[in-house]
Structure formats: C-alpha cells, structure tokens
Amino acid sequence: MSWFSPATYLGALAIGLGIGALTGMFGVGGGFLVTPLLNVLLGVPMPLAVGTGLLQVLGTTSSGIYLRRKSGLIDLKLAVTLFGGSTVGVWLGTATLNGLKGAAEVKVRGNPVAAADLYTLIIYVIMLIGIAAYMLYDTSRTAPPEGERSPFARIRIPPFACYDSLPGNALSIPALSYFGLILGFLTGLLGVGGGVVLLPALVYLAGMRTHAAAATSLVMVWFSSVIAVVGHTLGGNTRLDLAIPLLVGGTVGVQLGVAIADRTRAAQLKRYFAWVVVLAVVVVATKLLNMIW
Amino acid sequence: MSDLMSTGWFRVLVALTVPVLWGVGTAWFFERLNARRAALKAAQRDVHQGGA
Numbered sequence: 374m375s376w377f378s379p380a381t382y383l384g385a386l387a388i389g390l391g392i393g394a395l396t397g398m399f400g401v402g403g404g405f406l407v408t409p410l411l412n413v414l415l416g417v418p419m420p421l422a423v424g425t426g427l428l429q430v431l432g433t434t435s436s437g438i439y440l441r442r443k444s445g446l447i448d449l450k451l452a453v454t455l456f457g458g459s460t461v462g463v464w465l466g467t468a469t470l471n472g473l474k475g476a477a478e479v480k481v482r483g484n485p486v487a488a489a490d491l492y493t494l495i496i497y498v499i500m501l502i503g504i505a506a507y508m509l510y511d512t513s514r515t516a517p518p519e520g521e522r523s524p525f526a527r528i529r530i531p532p533f534a535c536y537d538s539l540p541g542n543a544l545s546i547p548a549l550s551y552f553g554l555i556l557g558f559l560t561g562l563l564g565v566g567g568g569v570v571l572l573p574a575l576v577y578l579a580g581m582r583t584h585a586a587a588a589t590s591l592v593m594v595w596f597s598s599v600i601a602v603v604g605h606t607l608g609g610n611t612r613l614d615l616a617i618p619l620l621v622g623g624t625v626g627v628q629l630g631v632a633i634a635d636r637t638r639a640a641q642l643k644r645y646f647a648w649v650v651v652l653a654v655v656v657v658a659t660k661l662l663n664m665i666w
Numbered sequence: 667m668s669d670l671m672s673t674g675w676f677r678v679l680v681a682l683t684v685p686v687l688w689g690v691g692t693a694w695f696f697e698r699l700n701a702r703r704a705a706l707k708a709a710q711r712d713v714h715q716g717g718a
Contacts, residue, residue: 415676428681428684428685429685431685431686431689432685432686432688432689435685435686435688435689435693436689436690436692436693437689437693438694439689439693439694439697440697516667527674599682600714602678602681602682603678604683606674606678606681607677607678608676608693611681613680613681613684616684617684620685620688620689624692628696646687
C-alpha cells in the first residue's frame, strides 16, 4: 500500500471537519459531499473516494443510531423492508463501479480520462443539482397534512404491510423494495448513504413524521453502508488511513455545527444548506468541465 | 497470523469495526460529557437559588 502525501491527510481532516459541521447544523450525513470533494479537491481516484466515503458514512450513522437508541422513533420493520431491495442495489452499484474501474480509459477530445471518474462525476452533478433544487423548493413547502393518503400508499401492488410509524397506511412491499434498490444502487456506485434522498421520500412520499423518518433512514443507511463497505473493501476500494482523518475531523465538526445550529433559525439553516449544495455543484461541475474540455 | 491479516475478509472486518467503534465511542463520550455539563449547570442553579 502506498501512502498519500501529508497534504492529502490534512485535506481529508479539513473535509471531515466541514462535513461534520454540516451534519451538526443540518442533521444530514453529508456522504453525498465527501466522495466528490475527496476526488475533486484532493485528487483521490473515484473508486477509492467512494469506498473511503462509505467508511465515513458508516461512522456517522453508527453515532446517530447510538444517540437515537432510546428515542422510540426507529421503525425497524420499515428499514428492513427497504433494506431487502437495497442489498441487491448495493451489489449492482458496487459491481458497476468495479466494472468501470477495470474498463479502458475514455478519450474525451483526445485526452484519456478514467471511465469511473468521468461517469460517476456526471451522475454526481445531476444528483447534486436535483438535491439543491429540492432543498431550495423545500424552504417554501410544508409537510403534507396527517391522514392524507401519501403517494406511496396509492401504489396498489400486493403484498402490503402496515408500519407503526405510518398509522392507517398499508404500503406496497414491492414498491418499497424497488425504492430501496434505487437507494442501494446509489450507495454502491456513488458512496452516498442515501439518507439525503430517503429522508424527503419518507416524509413527502410515505407521509412519515420528520423525526421518525430521520431515525429510520439512519438505520437503513447503516445497513446499506455495511453491505457496500464489504463489497468495496473486497474490491480494494477502501482506505482506512484516509477514513481516519475524515472521522476525526467529522467528530470535532459535529460539535461545532451543533453549537452554530443552536444560534440559528431552522428556516435559515435550510436555506444555508441549499446554498452549500449549490456550491458543491459548482465545484464538481468545474472539475467535470476541466476533464472534458 | 500474517496469512490471516492479508486476506480480504480480515480487511473487511477492520474496515467495518473501526468506523463503527469510532462512531459509537465518540457518541457515548459526548453524551456523557453533555450529561455531566447539564448536571453541573443544574447544581450551580440550585446553589444560586439557595443563596437568594
């Protein structure tokens, strides 16, 4: 194993600190920012950035589950249903990334570019634009009223199951499993925990209360990242030496973020977060344009 | 021993254990620290109220 330069480890510590602060302020894992930032700012090859980012997601979610263990908000049955599809999705995503890693370089305007870096960055830009647009839209939106049938409850593909966190709504198990499959694919391919997609989906598509959705998505993301870490470690895509500064920086950052969040209004926080994601889009898109121009 | 350490599954075990232990360990530490701080603040408040 060859070591990275000291600057790379310091950079990882700084990224961990920044992402930890975001986690403390906004309550999101930030896995969707770690991977592109490792690649764009520190030049870590995309497959390694994905695997190492997942180690950070695993640490953050373990911490979150420990803190919420007595809250009674975790719907384990729903998390396990989603996890069923997610297992297949993680495997597909990991296999796709390993396939891209082994693929020949792509020629863009005569310049050779690593296929894994190019395709994953393109998907990242699309996903980050979607997340930023959603966050900006969400600042002016309220959760659907209780008792209203959620979009997930309108899908009538049997068999159905009732969940404690969703009283009165019998949800289609295949629909939840396929949704889990998509989330798992994103986890395996991009190294994102999936919480950033799952949390709004549970609130707006399944009609779940925000706190229960946050606790449940943590468990589901933890399960998916465990499977993804196994696949990526066996594929040689994880670097613990790079994950440790991310984890250490993250721990300090969370404490800073919580202190900042205590002094800021919730609506203001949401708007700040949307602009952080917009900034990430600009950084990743600039790298992509440099690559293909 | 060296054979065990070079296997992929040993690396998987380490890759899973370190982040989970770090996450749970730091959460436990800060939970206790915050509880101690809260208890200290409550005790100080009681002292002030008792003196008033």
